[in-house]
Amino acid sequence: MHAAMWYAPRDIRWEERPDPTIQLPTDAVVRVVAACVCGSDLWTYRGARPPADPHPIGHEFVGVVEQAGADVTTLRAGDFVISPFSISDGSCRPCRQGVTTSCEQVQWYGGTDPAGRTLDGGQGRYVRVPLADGTLVATPAPPDTAQIPALLALSDVLGTGHHAAVSAGVGPGSTVAVVGDGAVGLCAVLAAVRLGAERVVAFSSHADRQRVATAFGAADIIAERGDDGAAVLRDRLGGRGADAVLECVGNQESMAQALASVRPGGRVGYVGVPLGGAELPIRKMFADNIAVAGGVAPVRPYLPELLTDVLAGNLDASAVFDLQLPMEQVAEAYAAMDERRSIKTLLWP
Template sequence: MRAAYMYGPGDVRVIDAPEPRIEQPTDAVLRTIVACVCGSDLHPYHSMKPNTAGRSMGHEMVAVVEEIGADVRTVAPGDVVIVPFVFSCGVCDFCREGLQTSCRVAGLSVPTGAGGAQAQYRRAPFADGTLYRVDVTEDDERMPGLLTLSDVYGTGWHAAVTGGVRAGKDVVVIGDGAVGLLAVLSARQLGAERIVLMGRHRARTDLGRRFGATDVVAERGEDGVAAVRDLTGGDGAHVVVDAVGHLPAYEQALGVVRAGGTVTRVGVPQYSDGPVGRVQFERNVTIAGGVAPVRAYIDALLPGVLDGTVDPGAVFDRELPLDDAAEGYRLMDDRDALKVMLRP
């Protein structure tokens, strides 16, 4: 099969790789319909330590079930499934509580050997607890929207939910990537009235306005903080989403959040230390967010995608064949594409 591997900074190649097979009775083998490049894939694209064996890439996909293990009960060959970016058993206490990312037998920190989603086929461990069957055909025009449910839409929703967004709240979203834009959409769905998008790429901020942003602030740093505070009457916003993951964005978030507000971080942090001392403590600022348990949110978000009420798939502005995955990385890294969808 064809699969995208990363060998070092800027070095993505699509190679011939072994096809996956059933290894455990709880496995399924999937054939990819659509996958994509994520903003978080660009972190290793910049800084990965060179590895001659390469690293199988990708974690977002919609697929067709090709084969199932003897113990799989909830999906069958031929089913179209959304594949959340973290595998989960579905039955442990964390899964039952809706925190599948901390699943005791799979989860974020447990190596599964499943391989990446930027491939023609993939093994899915814990198929019953992870895969979400959806009654559509492979050529469904809503496929881009369904693909966002494997990560970025659920992550934007996680930002809004953990931030406590509701009617009457002012919200600031830092970052105009796919997650930031879908955090704007989610904040609007949850009733926020003023939503300020901090971004400087016109095509992206225009999409942000379409999703519900009431204001756009292009400035960064102290100038950006001053602009947001001016928009919010001097006090700052009730909820601030850091959808970037770099320390300056987090520091900016602390600058624009109001006393008693919440900073919710869903951009993967690229720093180990940040300000959490008196600047946060004295103003009663809550730090929330984290890795999104997107499997827990599909029930709530899927109906809007299916009935066309929302169009989260609009974040995909380029589509390429899988064999051109390296070009997809380049386009996103150069900001020539917002989010690239791949089809085998």
């Protein structure tokens, strides 16, 4: 088969790889129906997280089960499945507590399993999925092609935006500000609206992203950033910060903006990978009782609830996919997102 491989900063190649096969009785082999590129893939693309060797890349995909291992009980060949971006057994204590990203057997697409096997990435024709029962979620019936982008968004960005909102305690009546207008930030807007937020304000200075934020239900857009942006926000909210701020970037500036935007007693829900080191000013947090919650999103336990809404036509984040390419053009997908020509690029086989 063919799949995307990372070779070096800005060097992604579409190349021949071994056909995945069942290695363990808990595996499934999935034929990919759609995949996409994640903002976190871009950090790898740019070399910010230098791996030792070339490796498969990508961790967001939906597809059809081709073959299921002997111990797989919840899936069978032909099922349409959504994969969350992390692999988990679904049965250990962290999984039962809803923290599948801290699963005792957690594995990551494109990484290495405990036995030293290289795991397939999600940007390829086929993927071997370990711990298939714990990881994959099947739809009740094969979806229409038109639904596939909305289903693909469940693999990471929508679940991650939802996690930001849940972590920040968003509920009916909340005022919410979203820092970050990437696909995750836009999905956080959608998730906050879905959870009943009274008013959602998005920080964005890009017209294309502002349009999506508005379409997803943001009542206000603020183009200013940093303390200026927080000051405009307080002005819009009658002199106060927001009850909940969703930090969807992961650097020092975005976290500072989030903390400047939250009211006393409020919560920052953060899901941006803190690569650049986002220091938390504990004295300010202490003085104003500002909580910081979130982390790498445990998408898997959110899937049944979100999937129900997607299939009912009530939840559709597919507008984040503003570029669609054939999978063999994966290198161009990365370049388009890296150069901000695309919010998020969908790859068709």
